[in-house]
Amino acid sequence: MKAEYINPFLDAARNVIEQLIQIRPTTGQLQIKEVQFIDQYIWIEIGMTGQMNGNIVFGLHESVALKIVSAMMGGFVLTELDEMGHSAISELGNMISGNASTILFNQGVKVDITPPKVVQSAAGQFNAKQALTVPLMMEGIGHLDIQVLVG
Numbered sequence: 001m002k003a004e005y006i007n008p009f010l011d012a013a014r015n016v017i018e019q020l021i022q023i024r025p026t027t028g029q030l031q032i033k034e035v036q037f038i039d040q041y042i043w044i045e046i047g048m049t050g051q052m053n054g055n056i057v058f059g060l061h062e063s064v065a066l067k068i069v070s071a072m073m074g075g076f077v078l079t080e081l082d083e084m085g086h087s088a089i090s091e092l093g094n095m096i097s098g099n100a101s102t103i104l105f106n107q108g109v110k111v112d113i114t115p116p117k118v119v120q121s122a123a124g125q126f127n128a129k130q131a132l133t134v135p136l137m138m139e140g141i142g143h144l145d146i147q148v149l150v151g
Contacts, residue, residue, distance in 0.1 A: 006030065006132050006148045008107070009056055012099035013136055013146060016092070021071035021141070028135035028143070035131050035147065037119075042081065044093030047114035052104070054150030057131070058093050062120075064142035065089050071141075081120070090116040 010027060018024050035057075037043065042065045044058040060068070066078050069088045078085055093116040101111050131147035138144070 005052065005150050006134055006146065008100040008103035009096065009146050009148065010134060010136070011103060013058075013096045013144065016095045016099060017068075017136070017138065017144075020092070020095075021068060021138070023138045023141065025136040025138045025144070028137060030132065030134050032130050033133045033147070035129060035149065041120075042089055043119040044090060045117045045119060046093055046097040048097075048101075048111050048150060049114075050111040051109045052111045052150050054148070056097055056100075057145075057147040057149065058096070059145040059147060060089075061142055064138075064144065067141045068092065068138075068144075086118050086120075090118050093118075 014025050014027075038059070040062050041059055042062055046056045046058075048054055048056060062081060065081055066085070069081070069085045070076060070078050072088050072092070081089065094113075097113045097116070101113050104111050131149045133145055133147045135143045135145050
């Protein structure tokens with residue numbers, strides 16, 4: 001795993017989140033972590049093919065997802081992640097990954113991304129055992145973990 005793989009996703013996530021919810025996230029410590037599903041978390045999985053193969057997984061607590069989706073919907077308060085909420089949080093992952101793939105392309109790395117898959121369960125599973133992980137902290141909202149499972 002190469003640490004530079006995560007930088008385009010960090011840059012894209014900061015920019016997309018700032019545009020959508022007017023909060024500039026701060027970056028936590030880069031770590032290599034065991035991939036574990038956690039109850040009450042939402043996982044957005046994006047596959048990558050081309051010069052980078054693997055998955056990018058965005059993980060966030062359901063309460064954080066609700067706050068982000070509410071902000072994306074102009075402040076309309078959601079109390080549960082319904083079909084519209086899942087669609088919105090999925091689109092967040094898609095926007096971040098699309099922007100990151102553009103950054104990678106501009107760096108000479110050609111990649112394609114798959115449509116986002118939302119997993120809302122501790123029963124989910126990924127093939128990789130470890131991932132490069134960086135949390136993005138959003139003041140007043142919570143944090144979003146970016147996990148890069150790319151070889």
